[in-house]
Amino acid sequence: MNDHQNLLAEQRRALILDEVRRHGGARVGDLTRKLGVSDMTVRRDLDSLARQGVLAKVHGGAVPVVEPSTHEPGFEAKSALEQAAKEEIARVAAALVAPGSAIALSGGTTTYAVARQLLRVPELTVVTNSVRVADVLHGGEAGATVLLTGGVRTPSDALVGPVADQAIRTLHFDLLLLGVHGISEEAGLSTPNLAEAETNRQLLRSARQVVVVADHTKWGTVGLSSFAPLSAVDVLVTDAGLAPRDRERIEGLLPRLIVAGGAGED
Known part of the structure; x- marks a missing residue:
């Protein structure tokens, strides 16, 4: 029996999306053989992914969607993507947080998992400038003290703008756990939202150490506004889906790369 046959639908769709993105497209027949499922199952998965706007169906298969640099998916749409990878990243990133420390978490689905x-x-x-992150931590058994910045809500449920910027500007924290829309050698850290770019800059200025949490699909993605160079990042936590050539390149650019779920998680 193929190992993929017992995958949950969300896991199977994540594999399909990764295959499409890696190879610039995929045929239904190839996906059925790779996953060990029926044509009908693959076509249903492609329909679901197409409705989310993350790929486009073509005759006999699918191709990736080339999104404009200003496109900003909503929180729910992003939550459905790379779920297993985000949980692995979150587990490893949380282990970097010392008890009793003052930390910041930006908005985003990966930081929500953290x-x-x-x-x-x-x-x-x-x-945090994320209502969802604040809701998770408020009233938790460990009794964290949570400060929500305020601001204007983005499609991805981050609070941004002058109110958020002013609140962050007066604070200092030991560690920033930062989610990003895109990260690349040329553009650094980027987002499609101009106001969010400025709020992220304030978060970076207030942090002693910066840990970026980003699944492998974020590498090479570029949003409208760059808000920091790669030199601002102390640690990148990503997942084992990162291509070996990209891993080698990142290791030469950043002080520390942690690949969650990889051999040794080094």
């Missing part, structure tokens, strides 16, 4: 992993870390003070 927040769930932090529920048992004692005596944290957490600054």
